[in-house]
Amino acid sequence: MIRIDFDALNPLERKIHATLKAESEGVEAIPIAEAARLCSCSPSKISKFSKKLGFNSYRQYLDFLYDRVAPEVVQTSELARLAHFIEGFDNSKVDALVELIGTHDKLMLLGYGPSFHCAEYFEYRLKTCTGKMVVAVADELLATSMTDENTLLLVLTVTGSFKPFDDVYHDTVEKGGEMALIVEEYNPDLIERYGKVFCLTDQVQCSELQPFEKNRTVLFIFLEEVVRKLMRPPR
Incomplete structure (x- = not known):
């Protein structure tokens, strides 16, 4: 299950999201190391931010950021x-x-x-x-x-x-x-x-x-x- 809660983010985490969202408008992908550099924090902080927001991983957060269908989404019986x-x-x-x-x-x-x-x-x-x-x-x-x-x-x-x-x-x-x-x-x-x-x-x-x-x-x-x-x- 995915529970997305922007209200759970503190001001620093909201700034991380705003920074990555702005960056995503000009580039096709943001590796986690690059995300950490842009946000002046560690890759582990980016990973923790993604999970705190409600995603299973940074990759799933990127799917949301780029408005892509997550690869986990499948049609089944x-x-x-x-x-x-x-x-x-x-x-x-x-x-x-x-x-x-x-x-x-x-x-x-x-x-x-x-x-x-x-x-x-x-x-x-x-x-x-x-x-x-x-x-x-x-x-x-x-x-x-x-x-x-x-x-x-x-x-x-x-x-x-x-x-x-x-x-x-x-x-x-x-x-x-x-x-x-x-x-x-x-x-x-x-x-x-x-x-x-x-x-x-x-x-x-x-x-x-x-x-x-x-x-x-x-x-x-x-x-x-x-x-x-x-x-x-x-x-």
Whole structure:
């Protein structure tokens, strides 16, 4: 799973990203040694920065930087895709979302089409295990009308390509709330546009399927693990 979190970066790490992004506009590749020279730091610092941002390696960070499809992204059979996801399941992503949920009193779950029905299901599940106000919505205007400084807006999506989230993101931030995307398939176009993005897999479903035709199995598995963690009694 890939979880991209620009909010986790300190000012120096944000400067590293800005430097490498600017450099990438003029050259076709930036070896890690060259990245270290440009940023006046060590190669190990560049590697740690890439992993802190949420990537598995500096190479995967470069794929994002150059807007390339990561070489790990492959189309495979659905059972093989699910097996790959489960085999590489990273509980630290569950812990990160549980911690994020714990810092807000109100949860909004936004989904379009079939993803809204996922949101409805997890509205019930999260209510029973958190005691918080949890509301599932299928419309961004309704979501932002109910948002305040205590709100965490969780957007559930498979590809993130059906409809942009820019307006709801900016409206949520302006009201003092926070938004995080939970995206089943790795989509580099989303990563830098929003503050927190949880990319659950580095594989994709059949390319012949439209977003509304794709299943939400990985979303369910991940969020059920979040619910299970939330249901544990505090130590």
